[in-house]
Structures are given as structure tokens and as C-alpha cells.
Amino acid sequence: MEDHSSETFSIRTGEPVITQDITKEERFKTPDFMRAAGVAALANVPIFLPGNRTFGLLQVDDVEPRDFCEEDTQFLRTYATILGPVIDRLHKMQALQSTTERFALVVENARDYAIFVADPQDRIVDWHKGAEKVFGWTAKEAAGMSCSELFTPEDRAKGEDRKEIETARREGSAPDVRWHVRKDGSQVFVDGSTVCLRNPDGSVRGFLKIGQDVTEKHRTEQRLSESEALQRSLIAGVPQLVWRARSVGLRIWSSPQWERFTGQHNQDSLGMGWLAAVHPDDRDLVTAAWEDAEAKGGLDCEYRIRRASDGEYIWHHSRSLPGSGLGFEWLGTCTDVQQLKELQTSQEVMLAELQHRTRNIVAVIRSLSLKTIESSLTLEDFAEAFSHRLAAVARVQSLLSHLGEYERLTFDDLLEAELAAHVSDREKITLDGPPGIRLRSRAIQTFALALHELATNAVKYGALASSQGRLTIRWRLEHGSDGRSPALLLEWVETGVENMPSDDAPAQGSGYGRELIERGLPYQLKAKTTYEMGAGGIRCTILAPIAFDLGRNSPR
Incomplete structure (x- = not known):
């Protein structure tokens, strides 16, 4: 319908339109097809569906001019009023039938x-x-x-x-x-x-x-659920920290072990949040390892992870291989290697200590041999003296071999070993000193040789060889020469010795033993020593500085 037609006006206004003669109609434009059909007069009313919805137009045309009256328009109105609900019902029935057909079609094909x-x-x-x-x-x-x-x-x-x-x-x-x-x-x-x-x-x-x-x-879901439950059970049972990640270490899940060890919740560890639990000095190393992981086909690196219980950083070895399928996930573990690291460090220390001791022993034996040769008159003298001194060295090494990693040999243990090797009857000996004074490793061998020389001399020529002789050995801790560092003071006092040897006798101490005490100890241990020949026997003092182990609150 055109904008200026009577039909358009009737539908828009809801009012009927009557044209008695279209040749005289000036209000509206009559469509050409109606003129061609011979329409000369018309009367129309709009048709509304329930709800005042416009449906269309009911119109009566005549081929001759006609004087449509009020009765005609009223009839059209009545008829249009009946048509609206009928048309609406027909539409609904058609829609219902269509819906029923579609429903039946869906049901039959589902x-x-x-x-x-x-x-x-x-x-x-x-x-x-x-x-x-x-x-x-x-x-x-x-x-x-x-x-x-x-x-x-x-x-x-x-x-x-x-x-x-x-x-x-x-x-x-x-x-x-x-x-x-x-x-x-x-x-x-x-x-x-x-x-x-x-x-x-x-x-x-x-x-x-x-x-x-x-x-x-x-x-399938049940099998997957059972598989996931088995996987969770296996993961929960392993001692490692387990995780899943995307490329470059973007974590998507952390196991309960990770949360318990680091104190970091799974949500906080996602993405690169897990790096917060890694030692700051190791983060660049870990990041670089992840950047190279895809090219290398796996992740393999060691770094320190913070332990929530005490705040300590513990060494872990992290391994992972890329998975297959969607998402290209990495399933990996972090294994505690702290003890292994400590063992490796301990082995390195022990190897260095062994090498150091070996060099020292070789040097000691070389010095012993030279000094023993100088103080020996015959080959038999050399063999006897050298054999005893080697035995003293062996006793010290035996004592050292039984010590733990952080243990130190004490002075009373060293003294006891030397006396046991020389003396079976202790009635003539008085010991007076505190137990547990720990000696430095480099001081032990020298101390042992000094005690060996003193004991050998006492057994052969001194207090232990005389019927009236007595030997008193005292030791205690004192301040060193600097007034601050602890030092061990040893006093070796012999009394009641009969027939003291002459000054030129080797047993008097003019040989290796006296030289060791008067020259060796001061040189090697920064010790202060005295060695005197009294009327009743030898009197010797040794004041040797020793380090102090603050962690154990005892000297070493």
C-alpha cells in the first residue's frame, strides 16, 4: 500500500474510509491496479487481532459510483470484529500443528x-x-x-x-x-x-x-577418575615435591608435598609464583634452565627451596620431561638432595684433609728419620728409636681415624694413648687436669711426638726407671700470649730420679726429643716451652695456643 492511499489511512487511524466516486476523490490516491480493474467506489475498515494487533483491511469495491451508507460501514465493522479472533485462532492452530510436527520429528529422530x-x-x-x-x-x-x-x-x-x-x-x-x-x-x-x-x-x-x-x-569418565585417583595416591605417597607446568616453567598445579614443605598454597604457586620459594641467588639459574628445557628435551637442574618449618633453604634436584597431547604439559619432581650435597662437601673436606695429613705424615717421617739418624750412634740405635717414633705416629693416626666429622681429639685421650704404650704400672704417675680439651688437627702430631719423647726418656732414664721416682703430669687452660685466646698449659715434673745422666748423654735430651720441645713446638705451634734438668729429674712446661670452637663451647 502506498503512503497516500485510503487503505493506509484506514489501518493507521483505525477508522473506516468511504469513497463514493474515485474520479472525484481528492483526499487519497487510488492505486493504478484498482483503476485498471474498473473500481469506481469503495468502503473499508481495518481488521485487528486480539491485543489490538493490526492484521489487514476488509474492503468492498464497486465498479460504479455508489453511496455507501452508515449501515454498510457498520456491517463491515461487525464482520471485521468477527474476522480478527477467527484469523488469530487459525494462526495459533497452524503454529501448534507446526510445533507438534517438529516435536514429533525431533522425538522420532532422537x-x-x-x-x-x-x-x-x-x-x-x-x-x-x-x-x-x-x-x-x-x-x-x-x-x-x-x-x-x-x-x-x-x-x-x-x-x-x-x-x-x-x-x-x-x-x-x-x-x-x-x-x-x-x-x-x-x-x-x-x-x-x-x-x-x-x-x-x-x-x-x-x-x-x-x-x-x-x-x-x-x-570413560569412571576409568579416568580411577586413573586420576591412582595418580593422586601415587603422587601423595612419593617423598618428592611434584608439580605440573607449561612451557618456560609456568606452573599449573603443585602437589600437597610442595605446600607442606614451602608453606605456599597451590594458588600462590601458579604461573611463576613458585619462584618465590626459590633462593634468590638461584632464580636466574632456574629460569635459564627452563628456557633451554624444550631444546634439550628435558629439565635437569639443582637449586635451593625454602623450607617453611625453619626458613632454611634446602638443595633440591628438579627433573622433568615434556608430556604429549593437548597443552604440552611437563610433569616434574623436586628431590631433596641436601644430605647428598653435604656428603659431597664432606668428602671434599675429607679428601683435602687426607691429602693434608698425608703430606704432614710424610714430612714428619722424613724429619723423624733425619733427626733419628743424627742422634743415633749405630744402625741398631737408629732402628730401635725410629721404630718407636713411627709407632707413636701410627697411634695418633689410629685415634684420628675413629673420630666423626665434627669430632676433635682431646689432650687426655692423646696422653692416655702414649702412657698406655709405654707404662703398664701407673702407681708412680699422677695425672691432674680437666678432660675434653680439644686439640687442633695440626697440633696433634707434634704434641704426640713430644709426649712420646718425654715418656720414652722417663721409662729409660727418668722417674719411671728409678725405684724412688715419681712422675706428675698437670694440664689446664690458660690465656695465651695475646691475653685473649685460650692456651693449653702442660707441666711434666719428674722427682726422685737417681743417678741422673750426664749432660752429654743422648738420653738427657740433647737429641731429637729436646730439640722438638725447645725448637719444634715454638716453631710449629707458636708455643712457649721450658726444659730443665733438675736434681731429681726433668721438668718441662709447654704453653700452646689452641683455637676455641664457639659452636660447641669447648676448645679445639
Whole structure:
């Protein structure tokens, strides 16, 4: 319709239009097709559907000029009023039929969905093709069958069939996600629901049941769930810190072990948040290792991770290989290698100590041999003296070999070993000093040789060789020469010695033993020493500085 036509005016204004002779009409423009058809006069009224919705126009045309009266327009109005609801009903019926056809088409072709209807007593009254395919019963076989027969015996025993109907009746619908029984006795897992159908008065008309056969999906999910549960169980049982990450170390999951060790929640460790638990000095190393991981085909690096319980950083060895499939995930572990690191360090220290001791022993033996040669008159003298001095060296090494990593040999242990090697009867000996004074490693060998020379001289020529002789050995801690560092003061006092040797006798101490005490100890240990020949025997003092172990609150 054109904008200036009588039809357009009538529909827009809702008022009838009468044109008695179109040749004299000046208000509206008559369409050309109407003029060509011979229309000479017209009368029209608009047609409205319920809700005042415009549908169209009812118009009467005449081929001759005509004087349409009020009765004519009233008739048209009445007729248009009747036409509106009739047309609306026809539209609704057409739409309903179309909807019903579409619904039937969907239901008949939804073969993976079991769709059926039951009466208020839950007996099947409408069974579609999808239900036949899912459960196996034909529509004829299923008619009148109780829906409870579709439930497994276990669920019927628990009353699940009755609970489902009562829930739908009370709440309008109920989930129906469970195993069901097929006609042949096999089971099918259905994911569906039961909907309560009601009459206009609210009474129950029946139940609509719709469910999809998801048996394979459910079994796959069940196997996946079991696999994930097994994986979580295995991960929870390993002592390592386990994690999953994307490329370049972007973490997507951290195990409970990581949370317990670092105190960092899984959410906080995601992305690169886990680096907060890594020692600041190791973060660049870890980042570089991740950048090279894909090219190398794996991650393998060591770094320190903070332990939440005490704040200590503990060495861990991190290993990972890229997985396959979507997302290109990395599953990796961090293994505590702190003890291994400490053992490696200890081995290095022990190796260095062994090398140091070996060099020292070689130097000591070389010095012993030279000094023993100088003080020996015959080969027999040399063999005897050298053999005893080597035995003293061996005793010290034996004592050292039984010490732990952080243990130190004490002066009273060293003294006891030397006396035991020379003296069987202790009645003539008085010992006076505190136990547990720890000696430095480099001081032990020199101290041992000095004690050996003093003991040998006492047994052969001094207090232990005389019937009236007495030997008193005292030791204690004093301040060193600097007035601050601790020092060990040893006093060796012999009395009651008869027939003291002459000054030129080797046993008097003019040989290796006296030279060791008067010259060797001051040179090697910064010690202060005295060596005197009294009327009743030898009197010797040694004041040697020793370091102080603050961690153990005892000297070493």
C-alpha cells in the first residue's frame, strides 16, 4: 500500500474510509491496479487481532459510483470484529500443528535419547523410538509397564524409584542420572530427568521422562577418575615435591608435598609464583634452565627451596620431561638432595684433609728419620728409636681415624694413648687436669711426638726407671700470649730420679726429643716451652695456643 492511499489511512487511524466516486476523490490516491480493474467506489475498515494487533483491511469495491451508507460501514465493522479472533485462532492452530510436527520429528529422530510418558501411577503410556533403542523394549511391550522395572535391583531395594517420582511430584522435576536395566538384562547409564505433567487444575496428569544413553562416556569418565585417583595416591605417597607446568616453567598445579614443605598454597604457586620459594641467588639459574628445557628435551637442574618449618633453604634436584597431547604439559619432581650435597662437601673436606695429613705424615717421617739418624750412634740405635717414633705416629693416626666429622681429639685421650704404650704400672704417675680439651688437627702430631719423647726418656732414664721416682703430669687452660685466646698449659715434673745422666748423654735430651720441645713446638705451634734438668729429674712446661670452637663451647 502506498503512503497516500485510503487503505493506509484506514489501518493507521483505525477508522473506516468511504469513497463514493474515485474520479472525484481528492483526499487519497487510488492505486493504478484498482483503476485498471474498473473500481469506481469503495468502503473499508481495518481488521485487528486480539491485543489490538493490526492484521489487514476488509474492503468492498464497486465498479460504479455508489453511496455507501452508515449501515454498510457498520456491517463491515461487525464482520471485521468477527474476522480478527477467527484469523488469530487459525494462526495459533497452524503454529501448534507446526510445533507438534517438529516435536514429533525431533522425538522420532532422537535415537540416543529415551523419551517416554507415564501416567500418574508411573505406568508407561507413550514409548518413542529413542526409548526402544536405549532400553530394548518395543512400544507394544513397554505399554503399561511400570517405570520401576527400568531401575536396577539395587536401586529398587533402596527405594530410588519411589524417591524419584515423589521428588518430581513435589518439586516439578527430579534428576535421573543412574544405571538402568535393559530388556536383555544388561545395564545402561542414563543421564536424564523426570518432569511432572499437570492438568490446568493442578492435578498430576503424568510424568515425562527424558534421558540420554551416556554409558561409554560414563565408563570413560569412571576409568579416568580411577586413573586420576591412582595418580593422586601415587603422587601423595612419593617423598618428592611434584608439580605440573607449561612451557618456560609456568606452573599449573603443585602437589600437597610442595605446600607442606614451602608453606605456599597451590594458588600462590601458579604461573611463576613458585619462584618465590626459590633462593634468590638461584632464580636466574632456574629460569635459564627452563628456557633451554624444550631444546634439550628435558629439565635437569639443582637449586635451593625454602623450607617453611625453619626458613632454611634446602638443595633440591628438579627433573622433568615434556608430556604429549593437548597443552604440552611437563610433569616434574623436586628431590631433596641436601644430605647428598653435604656428603659431597664432606668428602671434599675429607679428601683435602687426607691429602693434608698425608703430606704432614710424610714430612714428619722424613724429619723423624733425619733427626733419628743424627742422634743415633749405630744402625741398631737408629732402628730401635725410629721404630718407636713411627709407632707413636701410627697411634695418633689410629685415634684420628675413629673420630666423626665434627669430632676433635682431646689432650687426655692423646696422653692416655702414649702412657698406655709405654707404662703398664701407673702407681708412680699422677695425672691432674680437666678432660675434653680439644686439640687442633695440626697440633696433634707434634704434641704426640713430644709426649712420646718425654715418656720414652722417663721409662729409660727418668722417674719411671728409678725405684724412688715419681712422675706428675698437670694440664689446664690458660690465656695465651695475646691475653685473649685460650692456651693449653702442660707441666711434666719428674722427682726422685737417681743417678741422673750426664749432660752429654743422648738420653738427657740433647737429641731429637729436646730439640722438638725447645725448637719444634715454638716453631710449629707458636708455643712457649721450658726444659730443665733438675736434681731429681726433668721438668718441662709447654704453653700452646689452641683455637676455641664457639659452636660447641669447648676448645679445639
